Amino acid sequence: MIKAKKSQVFVIGGTHGNEFTGVYLIKKLRSQNLKKNYNKISPFFELGNEEAFRLNRRYVDHDLNRCFSKDFLLEAKKKLEEKGEGFLEHEEKLALNFDKLFKEEKADFIIDLHTTTSQMGPTLILSHKDHLSLTVAAHLKKAFPALKVICEFKELEDNYCLFTQAQAGILLEFGPVPQGVLKSELFLLMEKVVKETLSFLESAGEGEVGPYKMEELETFHVLENLDYPRDEEGNLRGMIHPDREGKDFLPIKDGEPLFICFDGETIPWKGPTVWPIFMNEAAYYEKSVAMVLTSKQKGF
């Protein structure tokens, strides 16, 4: 008798070291010895970047959630072969280790846990367009109506994120949580969402998965990033306007206030109606991203 292969599900917290929620949630889930609850899936609970967590920083040398492009991994492998491990930067080493782990264990699904300083509430980000990932999103939206679903579909080979290293997966992004802080309400909600996802994946093979009207699901599709106003030297010239602050997922129309400059000038949004998210994310100041513009849609 051939034993059916279990689905290998990786739950990763602390891909960014100063996002405490994922780190402590992984520690908690590990302590609960959950493997025994599942037959069809085999869950792994991994810490993404323990050294960055120890330093209370997003990363040591590179943002680990940007380290999984083909080029980055190839470059790191080349360095490893030519010069040895001692020459690898911290996240080069981590990315190679995760790449190896996901391949050896044949990772089927990755759940990557993040927090944002934006007032986005509980959100789920999709990068894969496979049936399982979409169904998981549809199921979670049904189970947690407050959850927003963000779509940033990419060809897998073009993707640089950790959770796109399996054929299916989701990224959970909960806010607002300052860096280096735990907010219990969002922590406990994220735990519920992770456990619901594991239960769903456990039952997904058994025909227990109900029908989902995917075409009716509210989704936010990423259009482009928008930077803060800056001067010629690249210094900040303003901030998110008080009228806009905290209004992630609410539409902004042509002419409505978007930024307020230090000199008092208000800069309005110019363009078609869009739905900004990731507004005022602390880690995005250095990435020149004041917000990510999306369009609100039905379905994928």
Add this chain to the structure above:
Amino acid sequence: MIKAKKSQVFVIGGTHGNEFTGVYLIKKLRSQNLKKNYNKISPFFELGNEEAFRLNRRYVDHDLNRCFSKDFLLEAKKKLEEKGEGFLEHEEKLALNFDKLFKEEKADFIIDLHTTTSQMGPTLILSHKDHLSLTVAAHLKKAFPALKVICEFKELEDNYCLFTQAQAGILLEFGPVPQGVLKSELFLLMEKVVKETLSFLESAGEGEVGPYKMEELETFHVLENLDYPRDEEGNLRGMIHPDREGKDFLPIKDGEPLFICFDGETIPWKGPTVWPIFMNEAAYYEKSVAMVLTSKQKGF
């Protein structure tokens, strides 16, 4: 004719490098060339820790707002004399420079600008008990009723804070603002409070200062710090309870939920009614401070 000495007023932003509000507010105030607006006072606008700001970190080697104790300054001076400037750590150098600046310019009043991840709103901290500092606090409370006044009176020679290096001063502490983020509403309010303080100090010598019923002023007096629940190795064992999160300045009574542990246990507050502040301040995790307990009082 002897020209009366102007009051030397120092406004300092970015004493902590990742508290952007103060940094950008100082840059803004500098650009406005305000000195000409004042006759009785001479305002200086200084950046506290530019290197830490560049690194987007609270500090490089030491928390600059803990570097002004007698012992710390003496130790740094000794090191400077015996070994030379190259051996000084970053904040040792900064503290000596500020110490020298405040003495040379005969600093009369310091306004130190801070933000917190706690949901404290706009607050003012007093460490001095001199008449001018108290009157400034009373005036600002009248001008900005939402402003909370926190008293942590210490003997000046025992104090290690930057703003206690003059005979009078206040610390502004606005929240919630994540580290490395600007919130325009609080930024603009802090600007108003700073300018109101400068105007008040300008008029303080002219008998224009109205009467303040100091004994009726609502104040919060610091009692002690309270740590998070921790295990034997000092690791976090829980977080602020959802029922308590964000309720700075609201009383907690004996038996009410205070922390929730990762294992599900709720830890209630045991003791007399207190008013917690600085709940869930990111920078205080490493200082073993989950919150600061205060008593609500009338007057100083």
